[in-house]
Amino acid sequence: MTIPFDKLTPTPITYDKEMKLKTGSWRTFKPVIDNEKCIKCFICWKFCPDVSVIVEDEDSFPEINYEYCKGCGICAHECPKDAIDMEKEV
């Protein structure tokens, strides 16, 4: 929906959760973490360009936020233990 220009900030600024674009629907392949192989190094968390790898605390396994993950596959590429599979979305 078009927001009138006099109601806009000078440049697009995201400040409201409702305004965020749910980019998860763009995905063709989804990352799936195999906790058997995961060593909790959190390299996937460091590399994710969309902050879609969620780490609650250092003892937990990382999880993927599928509402925002675009399926770029960087996490799978960087994982030193090949613990992340990119599975085709159905």
Added chain:
Amino acid sequence: MRKVITGNHAAAYGAKLSRPGVIAAYPITPQTTVVEYIADFIADGELDCKFIKVESEHSAMSACISAQNTGVRSFTASSAHGLALMHEMLMWAAAARLPIVMVNINRAMGPPWSIWADHQDSIAQRDTGWMQIYCENNQEVLDTTIMSYRVSESSDILMPSMLTEDAFYLSHTVEPVDIPDQELVDEFLPSYEPRYKLDVDEPYGFGSLVMPDNFLEFRYLMAKAYDTAKERIVEVDREFEKTFGRSYGGLVEHYRTEDADYLLVASGTNSSTTREVVDQLRNEGEKVGMARVRVFRPFPVDDVRALAKGVKAIGVIDRTYTYGAFGPFYTEILAALYGQEERPLLKNYLVGIGGRDVRPRDIRDVYKNLVKVSREGLDEEMTWHGLVGPGGDA
């Protein structure tokens, strides 16, 4: 305090007095000494500022953008190929509405390799969204740096400014320059307080995607900011005069244009020579004046239209050529005057390209030719002044 300094030194003083929190720059001839003087100021404890050494001009602009996004005033300087390498980030800075101020030393683009004065580098950045101010002398470089922050940071503008000085004619030539007191500059230029910035206590996301249903409105906001800037540049110029006693005429400086039959339009250091020639010609009884177009973006359409009234002919002197068209100042003036009831004859003169010396007699030749075509009719729209070869005028 009065000092005899180069244009680059004046630019460094202008930056220092504006108290930026971050300066990121990469050295390139003939801009290098700007960065060196700033490094000296910081090393000597005269300027409290983070100087970020970067690996390229693209990174320099990126660092300034990041700094501004955290709510910190930033400054940079570049020239020619360095400015070209910034191109992508110049666009980002403008549309992200970050009021960065930079000094560009106008230098020819290679090949052929050249380090001399030419306006192609900044003209090629015309559509990046940066305001462009072409300075004539070293004092104007210093003063315009301070004024540019005032204009750019206005909450109803928020657009970056690029001021330019001609390579060597200003960058490396010394002139007496008045260096204003820091207290007066602090009064004139309040600290930078943007409404939106990166702040952990009030988190915002910047640079998000906008769908086609709203992109147009964001561009319209920039157009409105430019309309406001046209007025604000004039207002700030007047306020500057009240505090510091110097004024530059806002968008266009009118020099002996009253009752003029012929008008020469110039920019940058070409205008100093033109000013001298106008004085000579006036002494000889010729009715000629000069319009120095200081601000190229926003383009002073209304001023140009007002100046053209009652004038027989206008000679537009350009220090660069736009491939496949004309000189850039000529093209703008031509567009501004089309549709006006009173339209003087207009001719474009390319003078001083690539640092070719511009002597008073060159400007006299331009004037003589302008009077001739005004009486006999236009021979060609654009002249390569000083061209050596078949058909050349040299």
